[in-house]
Amino acid sequence: MKTGIKKNDILLIFIVLAVAGSAAFLHNLLGTAGAGSVTVKVNGVIEGVYSLGEDQEIEINKGTNYLVIKNGKADMIRADCPDKLCVNQKAVSKNHESIICLPNKVIVEVNSTEKGEYDAVAN
Ligand SMILES: [Zn+2]
Incomplete structure (x- = not known):
């Protein structure tokens, strides 16, 4: 049970990082494409x-x-x-x-x- 929670925590961190990363990427992309x-x-x-x-x-x-x-x-x-x-x-x-x-x-x-x-x- 404990390991299960840990795995979910790690998964959550990965999702948060992925979302944050793509947001930053999008921001850069828009910043470059826009003026x-x-x-x-x-x-x-x-x-x-x-x-x-x-x-x-x-x-x-x-x-x-x-x-x-x-x-x-x-x-x-x-x-x-x-x-x-x-x-x-x-x-x-x-x-x-x-x-x-x-x-x-x-x-x-x-x-x-x-x-x-x-x-x-x-x-
Ligand atoms: Zn002036």
């Missing part, structure tokens, strides 16, 4: 997370900054900051790339499992 997402932070607080796979215009911080997502890339198109450094920054699409607007304390960061090699395949 990832951008996290928008204002003053250190997350204001929103937006998919890079969906073309959209995002109003940040009640309109101090406007971000456009197009063709899997995020680009700051308008801002009321004096330096406009964020607007002049290139569009971002790769993991950990970011657009930062210091005067408005706005940070746009890419979260993606996508790496350069997959770009070549996708294009």
Whole structure:
């Protein structure tokens, strides 16, 4: 009886591991196939997370900054900051790339499992 329970426990662990493993695998797969997402932070607080796979215009911080997502890339198109450094920054699409607007304390960061090699395949 005791060994029976033990066997079931081991089986259960295997099932849990298998499910967790395939979930992680699926996540990686989707992360690679999809374009990832951008996290928008204002003053250190997350204001929103937006998919890079969906073309959209995002109003940040009640309109101090406007971000456009197009063709899997995020680009700051308008801002009321004096330096406009964020607007002049290139569009971002790769993991950990970011657009930062210091005067408005706005940070746009890419979260993606996508790496350069997959770009070549996708294009
Ligand atoms: Zn700016």
